[in-house]
Amino acid sequence: MDYSIKKYGENKYVYSDTDSIHCLLSIDEVRKFCDIDDFELGKWKHESTFTKARFVRSKTYIEEIDGKINITCAGLPPSCYDFVTWENFKTGFKCSG
Numbered sequence: 001m002d003y004s005i006k007k008y009g010e011n012k013y014v015y016s017d018t019d020s021i022h023c024l025l026s027i028d029e030v031r032k033f034c035d036i037d038d039f040e041l042g043k044w045k046h047e048s049t050f051t052k053a054r055f056v057r058s059k060t061y062i063e064e065i066d067g068k069i070n071i072t073c074a075g076l077p078p079s080c081y082d083f084v085t086w087e088n089f090k091t092g093f094k095c096s097g
Contacts, residue, residue, distance in 0.1 A: 003033050015055045020045045022053065022061075054089055062089050 004012035004025060012024035021034065021044050030036065030046075037043040048070065050063035059074035062084065071081050071089075080095035 014053065015061065016044075017058060020047045022047070022050070022055070022063075052086075054086065056089065056091055062086070 001011050001013035004010065004023070013021075014024065015022045021030065023030065027036065027046050027049065030044075035043040036046050038045050048063055048065045050065050050070075052064035053061060055061040059072060060076075061072050063070045063072075069084070069086075071084055073084075076084075076095070083095045084093075
C-alpha cells in the first residue's frame with residue numbers, strides 16, 4: 001500500500017489473506033517488495049492477474065480472469081456458482097441448492 005501511494009499517489013492494494021495478495025500492480029512490480037513463490041512457505045502466492053474484481057470479505061471475492069469469472073467464497077458450495085453474477089455477489093447473497 002505504501003509503495004503504490006508513494007509511487008502513484010493512490011492506494012493500489014486491494015486484499016490479502018494469509019498467503020496471497022491482490023492489488024492493481026503488475027506481478028513484476030510486486031516482486032520489488034514482496035517475496036513471491038507459489039509453493040515456498042512464508043512467501044506470497046500470485047494467484048491471478050484480474051481485470052475486474054469484487055472483494056466482499058475475507059475469503060469471499062470474485063475476479064474476472066481471462067474473460068471468465070473466478071469465484072472464491074468461503075462457505076458457498078460449488079453447486080451455487082452458476083447463480084453468482086456481478087450484480088448479486090455482495091453481502092446478503094442467498095442461493096438454494
